[in-house]
Amino acid sequence: MLGTTTVENNTRTLAGGIYDYRETLEASLRVNWQIEDIIVGDKKLDFTKRFMPEALARVEELSFLDDDEKRILNQIRGHTYLTIFGIVEEFIVPYVLDHIRPNLDENDDRARAFLNFAGEEVKHIQLFKQFYEEFRGNFGSECKTIGPPVEIGKAVLSHDPFGVALVILMIEWMTQAHYIDSVKDDKDIDPLFKSMLKNHWIEEANHAKLDTLMVEFLADRLAAEDIARGVDEFFAIGGFLDDGLKQQVQFDLEAFELATGRTLNENERKLFVDLQLQANRWTYIGSGMRHPKFLQSVERLGVDQRKRIDEAAPIFS
Numbered sequence: 001m002l003g004t005t006t007v008e009n010n011t012r013t014l015a016g017g018i019y020d021y022r023e024t025l026e027a028s029l030r031v032n033w034q035i036e037d038i039i040v041g042d043k044k045l046d047f048t049k050r051f052m053p054e055a056l057a058r059v060e061e062l063s064f065l066d067d068d069e070k071r072i073l074n075q076i077r078g079h080t081y082l083t084i085f086g087i088v089e090e091f092i093v094p095y096v097l098d099h100i101r102p103n104l105d106e107n108d109d110r111a112r113a114f115l116n117f118a119g120e121e122v123k124h125i126q127l128f129k130q131f132y133e134e135f136r137g138n139f140g141s142e143c144k145t146i147g148p149p150v151e152i153g154k155a156v157l158s159h160d161p162f163g164v165a166l167v168i169l170m171i172e173w174m175t176q177a178h179y180i181d182s183v184k185d186d187k188d189i190d191p192l193f194k195s196m197l198k199n200h201w202i203e204e205a206n207h208a209k210l211d212t213l214m215v216e217f218l219a220d221r222l223a224a225e226d227i228a229r230g231v232d233e234f235f236a237i238g239g240f241l242d243d244g245l246k247q248q249v250q251f252d253l254e255a256f257e258l259a260t261g262r263t264l265n266e267n268e269r270k271l272f273v274d275l276q277l278q279a280n281r282w283t284y285i286g287s288g289m290r291h292p293k294f295l296q297s298v299e300r301l302g303v304d305q306r307k308r309i310d311e312a313a314p315i316f317s
Helices: 021-031 067-103 108-139 149-157 161-183 191-219 224-260 266-289 292-299 303-316
Strands: 011-014 017-020
Touching: 017 021, 017 191, 021 108, 021 191, 067 108, 067 149, 067 161, 067 191, 067 224, 067 266, 108 191, 149 161, 149 224, 161 191, 161 224, 161 266, 161 292, 191 292, 224 266, 224 303, 266 292, 266 303, 292 303
Parallel strands: none
Antiparallel strands: 011 017
């Protein structure tokens, strides 16, 4: 996908600090958790608790639901989280491999860092699948999801590589916002689900640094018009993902009615869809677009590109 043979310097100075391939790799290797450390044996989801922080789930705004119904909807949103991140990891892995493949032998630290990155993303896919199966086996009713992931991945990867790189960078910083801003201090959500979110965040913290280097590397080799086209493609991918979120909200509504045995009236259904769509938009797009580190990278592409992001971000708040 990426045909250049020029290799980044080992260290690049960015607006937000200095990221180094070797240091990032060493940090990742120190973490080195295994799926069996998180979910194995008698470690089970507690379906008496919520799975997602309210800042992301936004179920309290649905005042026509009682506490049990809000808990069930929150758990369905947790199931959606597993699905969405399973999907995005599926296209991140081949993209990263395509980025590093042309010059594997030219910078050992860079090659090892990106290959480790790809390996950790495969581990995340397996982690999400484990939780997905645990959920399906114990929730008690069906929850439909968008997909299949491979087809969504193909659609995303069909876009301009620089646009895809920006989307991936946004997603990586998004996971940081989710844990630090919403999950970390929430003492009420299920401990096992929280542990999954924490461990995902720990490794994605290093991935975000490598993604920043990747975006910098690509941008340095593009003309202004190519960068603008890449941002166009970033928005095109965002629109595609937003269409998927709209469909997922409908699936979540079906899952909620099936799980609770309650059929919402027309006004309730409209409010459900409107509020949950915005909740999903914030969770999977807006929280990444608003992340200061993502915005720093965009601003280095040019003031006009930063302005475009700032103008679009309120749609996903």
